[in-house]
Amino acid sequence: DVPEDCAPGDEPAVRPGAAAEWDCSLRLPCWVSPSEASQIERIIEPAVASLCAGPMSPIVDRLCRALRAPLAPFWLAAGEPLVS
Numbered sequence: 411d412v413p414e415d416c417a418p419g420d421e422p423a424v425r426p427g428a429a430a431e432w433d434c435s436l437r438l439p440c441w442v443s444p445s446e447a448s449q450i451e452r453i454i455e456p457a458v459a460s461l462c463a464g465p466m467s468p469i470v471d472r473l474c475r476a477l478r479a480p481l482a483p484f485w486l487a488a489g490e491p492l493v494s
Contacts, residue, residue: 432480439485 462470
């Protein structure tokens, strides 16, 4: 099914309703302070919108079509054990 706002012949970037199933919360390592996390939260949406509307938009669109789920970071710190 293609959402109504897609032009004929366009495919949606993700399958309809997929984003509702994803955990889209901001994931930061434990060493990021609450103040810094708040600053990141304030700028993340405008930064993503700028990336999606800029010259990288064709690449972002292709990446979105290829992903079955959002990317999630894996944070590493010196001296910390690699335990999942």
